[in-house]
Structure formats: structure tokens, C-alpha cells
Amino acid sequence: MNGSVLYNLSLAGDNFLMGIFAPELARNSRAGQFVMLRVSESLDPLLRRPFSFYSLGAGPARKKQPAGNPPGTNPSAAPGIARGTRTRSPDSVEFIYRVVGQGTRIMAHMEVGRPVDILGPLGKPFPLPTEPSEIFLIAGGIGIAPLLVLMEEFQQREPNLFRKCKTTLFFGGRRAADIVGAEDFQVMEIPVRIATEDGSLGEKGVVTDLLLDGESSGKEKLPRLIYTCGPHAMMAAVARLCRQWKAPGYASLECLMGCGFGACLGCVVGRRTPPGRTARAAPSQEPGHDGLGHLRLRPRV
Amino acid sequence: MTASGTFGYGLEFEPYLDLGQLGAIVVKGLSLQPRLGNPTPRIAETPAGMLNSIGLQNVGIEAFISEKLPRLREIGTPVIANIFGETIEEYCAVARRAEESGGVAAVEANISCPNVSKGLDFALDPKATLEITRALRKATTLPLLIKLSPNVTDIRVIARAAADGGADALSVMNTVLGMAVDVRTRKPRLATATGGLSGPAVRPIALRALWQVRQAVKLPLIGIGGIMTAEDALEFLIVGATAIQVGTANFVDPQSSVKILDGLRAYCRENDVADVNSLVDTLQFPG
Ligand SMILES: Cc1cc2nc3c(=O)[nH]c(=O)nc-3n(C[C@H](O)[C@H](O)[C@H](O)COP(=O)(O)OP(=O)(O)OC[C@H]3O[C@@H](n4cnc5c(N)ncnc54)[C@H](O)[C@@H]3O)c2cc1C
Ligand SMILES: Cc1cc2nc3c(=O)[nH]c(=O)nc-3n(C[C@H](O)[C@H](O)[C@H](O)COP(=O)(O)O)c2cc1C
Numbered sequence: 001m002n003g004s005v006l007y008n009l010s011l012a013g014d015n016f017l018m019g020i021f022a023p024e025l026a027r028n029s030r031a032g033q034f035v036m037l038r039v040s041e042s043l044d045p046l047l048r049r050p051f052s053f054y055s056l057g058a059g060p061a062r063k064k065q066p067a068g069n070p071p072g073t074n075p076s077a078a079p080g081i082a083r084g085t086r087t088r089s090p091d092s093v094e095f096i097y098r099v100v101g102q103g104t105r106i107m108a109h110m111e112v113g114r115p116v117d118i119l120g121p122l123g124k125p126f127p128l129p130t131e132p133s134e135i136f137l138i139a140g141g142i143g144i145a146p147l148l149v150l151m152e153e154f155q156q157r158e159p160n161l162f163r164k165c166k167t168t169l170f171f172g173g174r175r176a177a178d179i180v181g182a183e184d185f186q187v188m189e190i191p192v193r194i195a196t197e198d199g200s201l202g203e204k205g206v207v208t209d210l211l212l213d214g215e216s217s218g219k220e221k222l223p224r225l226i227y228t229c230g231p232h233a234m235m236a237a238v239a240r241l242c243r244q245w246k247a248p249g250y251a252s253l254e255c256l257m258g259c260g261f262g263a264c265l266g267c268v269v270g271r272r273t274p275p276g277r278t279a280r281a282a283p284s285q286e287p288g289h290d291g292l293g294h295l296r297l298r299p300r301v
Numbered sequence: 302m303t304a305s306g307t308f309g310y311g312l313e314f315e316p317y318l319d320l321g322q323l324g325a326i327v328v329k330g331l332s333l334q335p336r337l338g339n340p341t342p343r344i345a346e347t348p349a350g351m352l353n354s355i356g357l358q359n360v361g362i363e364a365f366i367s368e369k370l371p372r373l374r375e376i377g378t379p380v381i382a383n384i385f386g387e388t389i390e391e392y393c394a395v396a397r398r399a400e401e402s403g404g405v406a407a408v409e410a411n412i413s414c415p416n417v418s419k420g421l422d423f424a425l426d427p428k429a430t431l432e433i434t435r436a437l438r439k440a441t442t443l444p445l446l447i448k449l450s451p452n453v454t455d456i457r458v459i460a461r462a463a464a465d466g467g468a469d470a471l472s473v474m475n476t477v478l479g480m481a482v483d484v485r486t487r488k489p490r491l492a493t494a495t496g497g498l499s500g501p502a503v504r505p506i507a508l509r510a511l512w513q514v515r516q517a518v519k520l521p522l523i524g525i526g527g528i529m530t531a532e533d534a535l536e537f538l539i540v541g542a543t544a545i546q547v548g549t550a551n552f553v554d555p556q557s558s559v560k561i562l563d564g565l566r567a568y569c570r571e572n573d574v575a576d577v578n579s580l581v582d583t584l585q586f587p588g
């Protein structure tokens with residue numbers, strides 16, 4: 001499938017926000033799914049790169065529409081490149097990405113109008129909440145990506161249930177520049193609590209520290225539900241908390257992927273995965289594998 | 302055809318292409334018992350290629366026959382069982398089960414996987430190649446393909462041994478043993494340190510191997526290694542392959558195999574070639 005770059009904005013740190021015109025993807029994809037992008041037509045880099053959707057389509061109606069580019073946007077990051085402005089539409093999808101290597105560096109230089117070869121949607125969608133809950137969104141850095149689209153989809157499909165849930169985003173990073181996209185949650189009126197390891201934004205420490213004082217504060221106690229995406233160590237800590245709270249949770253996991261659709265068996269993690277099944281087919285209870293689906297963090301009974 | 306280990310059990314690709322168009326589907330290497338494969342990371346990208354050390358993770362021949370084969374038979378495309386064992390007996394047992402299943406068109410013996418202990422042994426020593434080929438020849442009446450490794454001093458010697466042992470065709474080639482290091486952590490980028498290199502980076506090696514084997518034996522040859530486009534496939538045909546397998550390209554574009562077929566048809570049309578087979582073994586020497 002081919003899309004084309006609508007905008008490619010430099011955010012804080014090494015992070016970027018890319019909007020792509022891809023009507024079919026915008027309509028047929030679900031929160032938590034991902035795509036494999038071909039970043040180059042040449043043979044190097046050869047393999048596609050996986051990216052979670054950050055948003056699909058225009059998004060739910062909002063009280064406050066974010067005007068223009070998000071705060072922190074640095075228009076001078078790539079001089080001479082027309083980067084566009086953030087204009088979501090029913091035909092657009094967004095990715096938020098961090099430059100870590102060759103492939104993402106090429107992406108950061110993509111100009112408006114450039115065609116992009118996309119394979120997707122792939123992977124399993126996030127299951128949406130089914131009852132009024134206290135929802136903890138726990139993100140580490142660029143792990144924020146699948147959580148925005150999740151909340152937008154939830155609000156769009158189940159506006160009443162969305163209103164009955166008490167949702168908080170706990171967002172961690174090494175430094176302030178790792179915290180990108182928080183304002184998109186704020187416009188949905190989801191409170192955001194931030195922790196950075198160097199203390200440059202929010203509280204000093206790791207994001208799970210914010211959760212330790214996490215007694216339900218609402219009048220009636222809602223069942224807790226956790227969605228998380230971020231570094232493996234963080235998700236392992238979250239999984240421990242889930243067990244402690246006896247709360248169910250879903251984690252969106254990352255790993256090296258060769259194909260994204262179950263053909264290479266490169267993405268399985270650990271030897272726990274039964275033979276012949278990619279992690280997609282067999283999510284285990286241990287965080288730290290998969291890339292395709294969502295691990296259910298089951299409470300220990 | 303699609304190369305073993307890069308096309309799953311075929312069914313993973315149904316959403317992307319009409320499997321009925323393929324000449325054959327070579328499925329992921331099958332062993333007698335299910336195998337878990339190697340620890341991760343199992344893949345690492347390298348310039349114009351990738352290293353893998355999947356370690357022959359597979360469902361085992363029985364689960365393949367009961368769970369995957371029925372659907373593959375419905376599609377009707379010939380299924381080639383790529384087989385693997387730790388001992389000659391295991392290889393033969395898998396080959397026998399493949400034949401008994403009634404749904405397998407041929408057996409391709411992977412005697413050249415660099416990612417499991419013993420994996421390469423049978424492809425390194427002509428005596429071992431001869432022995433395993435003879436044993437498999439007795440074990441099955443199905444067409445027998447022997448898959449050779451480039452990780453040898455002289456592939457011609459191994460090719461002759463396979464031919465003497467009674468192989469019906471040779472698949473040239475499996476991956477090239479390689480390695481990559483993360484300089485920040487100083488760790489190898491594969492958990493097993495070394496792995497098999499595939500993709501366009503190995504194409505010249507594959508072509509050379511095919512060329513050498515072509516001169517050594519008269520058997521039909523299947524060209525494998527870094528084929529991404531119809532033009533790449535033509536190189537192999539011209540050097541002497543009667544068929545080709547598409548491997549790593551399937552990861553980059555799941556439709557690669559059928560696109561290559563379309564490209565070959567277009568080439569034949571544009572160049573007034575009535576039958577693509579007439580291109581086989583037509584390498585011209587300068588002067
Ligand atoms: C399902 C899935 C969804 C993803 N979603 C996003 C997203 O929304 N935004 C985003 O920025 N990134 C996301 N990633 C990670 C992203 O795919 C990688 O950062 C990217 O492929 C790196 O490509 P590169 O060529 O720039 O780096 P490379 O040169 O390939 O690698 C550079 C460094 O990054 C490490 N690395 C590469 N891939 C990964 C990975 N998957 N996980 C952890 N480390 C990796 C390498 O080991 C290496 O040290 C996702 C990964 C998966 C599996
Ligand atoms: C991820 C991966 C798994 C593979 N698994 C097998 C296997 O199970 N059996 C086998 O005979 N070859 C296996 N191979 C080798 C391929 O079939 C092929 O010989 C090799 O990759 C070269 O072709 P290519 O460059 O087109 O990929 C595998 C290759 C890759 C990349």
C-alpha cells in the first residue's frame with residue numbers, strides 16, 4: 001500500500017511526528033496495530049521498520065482542537081525541508097517516532113509529498129475497556145504511541161463508558177525531551193503525570209515510582225485496568241504492579257522484527273513461546289517478547 | 302518457488318497473494334519433533350542483507366501434516382517439505398512421514414543450516430553428503446532435493462557426492478555464515494554470535510556457487526540467494542538454474558514471488574522469448 005507524507009514535524013529531542021495520507025489504513029486499522037514501513041527504495045536498509053499508529057483519522061471531536069503544530073515543535077530542525085503543518089483528516093494516520101538508527105534517520109528527512117510504502121495494518125488490536133474502570137496508561141518515551149490511538153478509539157466508540165472511566169497517563173522518560181505527545185492527552189482531558197530520571201520534567205525518578213502511591217482516590221473504587229508500552233524493564237515493573245494489584249493489563253511489546261506478519265520467526269521472545277508459533281499467536285505472561293500483539297498481564301490469583 | 306524459512310507454512314502469505322500462482326511452496330524446515338529454535342535476538346540487519354539464527358523453530362512434521370497441509374492441499378500448489386534432523390535416521394523418518402502424508406510433492410533436505418549444532422555437518426564433508434543422500438534416496442520415492450551450503454571449500458565436490466547419492470535436484474544455496482557486533486555493547490548482534498547471511502548481499506556468492514555446481518553435475522539446479530527481482534532471477538536461469546527460490550525478499554514485500562513471476566513474463570514478452578526455459582544455461586562468454 002502506498003501513502004504519502006503530509007507532514008513530518010521535529011518534536012523535542014530526537015522525536016518526530018509524521019502524518020501520512022493513507023485513507024484505507026485510516027479506516028481499516030485499530031488501536032494497538034502497527035505497520036511495516038519501507039523507508040528506502042534501495043537495498044540498504046533492506047527490511048521494513050515497524051511503527052505503531054499514534055492516531056488514525058481525524059480523531060474524536062474535541063472541546064479544544066490543538067491549533068497548528070504541537071508545542072515543542074522545532075521548525076528549524078531540518079532547514080530547507082518543507083515539513084508541513086499538523087492537519088489530521090479522516091484519511092490520515094500519524095506515527096510518532098524516535099531517531100535511533102539508519103532507518104529512522106531516513107524517515108526524519110522525508111519531505112512532504114514523498115510516497116511511503118506501507119504494509120499493514122498488522123498485529124492484534126488492543127482490547128477496549130468493557131466496564132467503568134480506573135485506567136492507568138503507563139508509557140515510557142516513544143511507547144506513548146499506541147496509547148493515544150487507544151484512548152481516541154475508546155472515546156469515539158464508547159463515549160459513555162469513556163466518560164465513566166477515570167483515566168490517567170503516567171509518562172516516564174530519561175529526560176524532558178523524551179516526553180512527547182502529552183498535550184494530545186491533555187486535550188482529551190486525560191490528566192498526565194510525568195517522571196524523568198534526571199528530574200528535568202515532572203517528578204524525578206522512574207514512572208513506576210508515580211504508581212507506588214497509587215491508591216484509588218475516587219469516591220467509589222473502580223476496578224483498575226492497565227495499558228502500557230515502553231522499555232522492557234519498565235513493562236516488567238508494570239507487570240509486577242499488575243500482579244500486586246490483581247489488576248488486568250495489556251502491554252504493547254517491541255522487539256526486533258524481520259517481517260511483521262509471522263513468516264520469519266525473528267520476533268519470538270524467549271523459549272517459552274511454543275514451537276512454530278510467533279509471539280502473536282501465543283502471548284505468554286512474561287513481558288519481553290512479542291511485537292505483534294498485546295500481552296495480557298494477568299493478576300496472580 | 303519460495304525459499305524455506307522465509308515463507309512460513311505458506312498460509313501466512315494468503316492475505317497478500319494467490320498462492321496458486323507459485324510453482325511450489327517450500328515450507329519452513331520440518332523436524333521429527335517440534336523445535337523451539339534459538340534464543341533472541343535471532344535476526345540482525347546488515348548492509349543489503351540480514352543475519353538469522355532462527356534455529357529451525359518448527360511445529361514438527363506431524364503437526365504440519367495435520368494442521369497446515371490440508372489447507373495447502375486445497376490450494377493445489379505443489380508443496381515441498383524442507384526437512385531437517387540431527388541424525389540420518391531422523392532425516393529419513395521425516396522424509397517417510399512427508400511421503401506418507403500424500404500431500405507433499407518433493408523433499409528438500411536441508412543439510413546446510415548454519416544455525417544448529419550438526420546442522421552443517423552433512424554439507425561439509427562429501428562422505429557425509431553421500432551417506433545421507435543415499436539413505437534418503439532409500440527412504441523416499443519422492444523427488445529428492447539436496448540443499449547445499451556455500452560454507453565449504455569446494456562446493457563441486459559436495460554437489461558430486463549428492464548426485465552420486467541419488468539426488469534428483471540440488472538447491473543452491475543456503476545462507477552464508479556471518480556475524481555482526483554491536484560496538485556499543487560489544488555483544489554479537491545475534492544471541493548465537495554467528496548466523497546465516499541472506500538477501501541481495503549474498504547474490505554474487507549464490508551465483509558463483511550455482512555456476513560451479515553447474516559445471517560439476519548434470520542434475521537440475523534450483524537457484525537461491527538474494528533474488529529480489531525478475532532480473533535477479535534471470536541471472537540464475539542464465540547460469541543454469543531451472544527454477545529459483547525467493548527468500549528474504551518475501552519479508553520486504555510479501556508479494557515478491559508473484560511480482561518476480563510477472564516480471565519474468567514481461568521479460569519474455571518484450572524479448573520474444575516463447576519459453577522461459579530456453580534461457581536456462583545460456584551464459585555467453587565474451588570473445
Ligand atoms: C510493533 C512495534 C511498534 C513500534 N512502534 C514504534 C513507534 O511508534 N515509534 C518508534 O519510534 N519506534 C517504534 N518501534 C521501534 C522501531 O521500529 C525501531 O526504533 C526502528 O525500527 C529502528 O530502525 P532504525 O533503522 O532507525 O534503527 P536500527 O539501525 O535498526 O537500530 C538502531 C538501534 O535501535 C535498536 N532497535 C531497533 N529496532 C528496535 C526495536 N524494535 N526495539 C528496540 N530497539 C530497537 C537496535 O538494536 C539498535 O541498537 C516499534 C517497534 C515494534 C516492533
Ligand atoms: C529467517 C530465515 C529462515 C530460514 N530457514 C530455513 C530453513 O528452515 N531451511 C532451509 O533450508 N533454509 C532456510 N533458510 C535459508 C533460505 O531458504 C535461503 O536458502 C537463503 O535465505 C538464501 O536466499 P535469500 O537470500 O533469497 O533469502 C532461512 C533463511 C532465512 C532468512
Ligand code: FES
Pocket residue numbers: 256257258259260261262263264265266267268278292
Ligand atoms: S517479525 Fe517476522 S515473524 Fe514476527
